[in-house]
Amino acid sequence: MRKGEATRGRIIDSAARLAAVRGLTAVSLGDVAEVVGLSKSGLFKHFESKDDMRMAVVETVMERFGEFVWKPAETRPPGRGRLEAVFERWLHWCESEWAESGCPIMQLTIELDDQPGPTRDYLHKGLGVFRGALVREFQALRDPPLTEAEAKAAYFQMRSFILGLSEARRMMGDADAERSARAAFEALLDRTARPADA
Amino acid sequence: MRKGEATRGRIIDSAARLAAVRGLTAVSLGDVAEVVGLSKSGLFKHFESKDDMRMAVVETVMERFGEFVWKPAETRPPGRGRLEAVFERWLHWCESEWAESGCPIMQLTIELDDQPGPTRDYLHKGLGVFRGALVREFQALRDPPLTEAEAKAAYFQMRSFILGLSEARRMMGDADAERSARAAFEALLDRTARPADA
């Protein structure tokens, strides 16, 4: 039962990389089979249907996102340093780990946001947990802690800069985008950590 | 030759709405034909191929974006009021005009950003022109005008907030997102218009 798991992993990995480029729906079993070096029918020893495979891709991507972006920052003490670490890893996730295709979560979000179903639900839940954790980090950033609404607004901006970076780099080819994103985030931290004013 | 143009318009419109939901690649000619009330082969009297139709969709969407978002603001005098008008129309474009599907340009951008070809080129060009216009608006916002780099950074944030709003509303179901986006944009204008500090 060992070999199977390894193959299953390779299938998911290939499918995820294809999905990050063309979208999950546009990935055919034939394409995946070819990339991974299997026959189409061989895939069905690892997934009971294409929907099943799609779900596995979404789950795996979300899992890896947590490992890659959140986990390394978790070791740091809460506060500005931890938020900066998350942002830095997040940039790295989008710009290096998925350099050829762009962040698959972004692709999946746009693809699934208006298509109800278990995959959308899973994505929604995962993003919600991540957002919740970051909102708490933002709250703890200031001595009289930020209200939840303030922290949510800060997360909104943080997330926006990541999205903006992807478009600027991938579609517009803007080489300065990473600098812009980093600067915008640092300025956000500055004015969020500052105690009194709006 | 009149009837044909009207039908062509209806085809493009239906195709665009379907594409905003599922993505342009995932729209089949059969689907479009059914929605518009034509036979599949009838479509070929208006487009020489599916690629041709895809291109027409992209062109039309970009054209309408200009009419809807930029044109109403153009009548205003340059300055903060015009930028606010653009932002407001942009929100309206995303949240009302394409309420059921989300902004098609966002969908197209994510779908095409790593798929070279004429459609991507067209999208790239259109977005570039729009960005250029807004960058100039930002430059004129302050009395000693902003450097181009500063203005680009400001546009980067403006665009980011629009992207962030879409994800927050459509995927996360965040009802406060529109308020967050507006507040973030106003704060951006405040600190951009202010003369001296970084």
Place this chain on the structure above:
DNA sequence: ACAGAAAGTGAACGGTCGTGCTCTTTTTCC
């Protein structure tokens, strides 16, 4: 080492895809 399970193949299925073809209906122009 050998039995049984797991992993993988190849052919075939019904369905849908984009596209060409011929043919009929409708519109447009003088």
Place this chain on the structure above:
DNA sequence: GGAAAAAGAGCACGACCGTTCACTTTCTGT
């Protein structure tokens, strides 16, 4: 109002889609 052109219908095609099934090969536990 009638001829030419445009708009559209219907059918058939080859290719590919996801899935099934019977079969062979490879691995794994004892």
